[in-house]
Amino acid sequence: MVGLLAPASALRQVCSGCARRVRLPGPALARTPGRMLAASYSQVSTVPLAYELHEPAKPVADKQTSPIIFMHGLFGSKKNNRTMSKVLARDLGRHVYTLDLRNHGDSPHDPKHDYTVMAADVAEFIRKHGLKEPTLIGHSMGAKTAMVLALNQPDLVANLVAVDNAPVDARLSSEFPRYIQGMRKIDEAKTTRQAEADEILKPYAPSPTIRQFLLGNLHRPSPGDRTQRFRLPLSTLARALDHLGDFPYKDPAEARFVKPALFVRGTQSKYVPDDVIPLIGQFFPLFELVDVDAGHWVISEKPEAFREAVLRFLEPKE
Missing domain, CATH: 3.40.50.1820 (Alpha/Beta hydrolase fold, catalytic domain)
Known part of the structure; x- marks a missing residue:
């Protein structure tokens, strides 16, 4: 190049x-x-x-x-x-x-x-x-x-x-795979409170601002569901990380x-x-x-x- x-x-x-x-x-x-x-x-x-x-x-x-x-x-x-x-x-x-x-x-x-x-x-x-x-x-x-x-x-x-x-x-920053790891841990823990999700994410995203940004993707899939999950398809985005630094031209x-x-x-x-x-x-x-x-x-x-x-x-x- x-x-x-x-x-x-x-x-x-x-x-x-x-x-x-x-x-x-x-x-x-x-x-x-x-x-x-x-x-x-x-x-x-x-x-x-x-x-x-x-x-x-x-x-x-x-x-x-x-x-x-x-x-x-x-x-x-x-x-x-x-x-x-x-x-x-x-x-x-x-x-x-x-x-x-x-x-x-x-x-x-x-x-x-x-x-x-x-x-x-x-x-x-x-x-x-x-x-x-x-x-x-x-x-x-x-x-x-x-x-x-x-x-x-x-x-x-x-x-x-x-x-x-x-x-x-x-190459994307190594932070992005860590963020996905942390978000997966939250999904696995089936958290019901934002504070609980934030605590799980701390080792993967030390910055409170970044954690707030990532946790903005949490939602409850149905009205009666107390468990929070990420809207993001984490597996799809994890597979895409290796190519998101690329440029097609x-x-x-x-x-x-x-x-x-x-x-x-x-x-x-x-x-x-x-x-x-x-x-x-x-x-x-x-x-x-x-x-x-x-x-x-x-x-x-x-x-x-x-x-x-x-x-x-x-x-x-x-």
């Missing part, structure tokens, strides 16, 4: 406050649909995605069918981005759909879980709801889903915001998204190292990069910095 990287001198950087913005304009490229390497969309079986719709109090007239589609990361759900979605709907006057990706939240479970099928699910959601020129916003797993969809079907997408992930193969010559793209990364995170920035520019030649003083959970750690970056990117330019 090193051979795909442009020299660091090709980057133009401008520092302002705690955020660094990088813009790497590429040559004028013909917009040609990408070729999905893992499978063609015609061969993919999609699932209908659960969602919440956040409507602005004062919608912009020409944005009725040009919404924002917000996608969470691994072990997340549409609930995670609820507050930010309401804020963006208010500030931009646009409808915001927060999705549950397959095998998460209220969306159906399916044994196949990779970026090809997740992107196909979102593409079908866009078509089914008659959405025109949506903005895709995705964090982590949702960011790669957004990138794959934009590269494969650019005509469906107006622009995208990728939060703390990059179009590269990268290996060669920027096969697919480019030549519309605006914003990449927001946490400076304390390792998901978007400096040496992949030129590769981002080859897949997304009109990209901008904003650095936020945060870890991987950029949106929850620094919501105002994230909001400001998105507003600058999406507000109409003079």
Whole structure:
């Protein structure tokens, strides 16, 4: 992959406050649909995605069918981005759909879980709801889903915001298998109280914030059931972990998204190292990069910095 990287001198950087913005304009490229390497969309079986719709109090007239589609990361759900979605709907006057990706939240479970099928699910959601020129916003797993969809079907997408992930193969943190181990222990224990589940999870997830995030997936399967279980199909996601760091596209010559793209990364995170920035520019030649003083959970750690970056990117330019 090193051979795909442009020299660091090709980057133009401008520092302002705690955020660094990088813009790497590429040559004028013909917009040609990408070729999905893992499978063609015609061969993919999609699932209908659960969602919440956040409507602005004062919608912009020409944005009725040009919404924002917000996608969470691994072990997340549409609930995670609820507050930010309401804020963006208010500030931009646009409808915001927060999705549950397959095998998460209220969306159906399916044994196949990779970026090809997740992107196909979102593409079908866009078509089914008659959405025109949506903005895709995705964090982590949702960011790669957004990138794959934009590269494969650019005509469906107006622009995208990728939060703390990059179009590269990268090994997932060893924390994720431990989280699944802990969640399995909770299911085996048949807990009835949140505090009990939290205590079981502590050795696997020391951070109270991470534990709260994971335990948000607990529910009681039926009204009369006192036992809490995870909504997530843990076995399916455990099998998928080895591939969730992968990116289906290996060669920027096969697919480019030549519309605006914003990449927001946490400076304390390792998901978007400096040496992949030129590769981002080859897949997304009109990209901008904003650095936020945060870890991987950029949106929850620094919501105002994230909001400001998105507003600058999406507000109409003079």
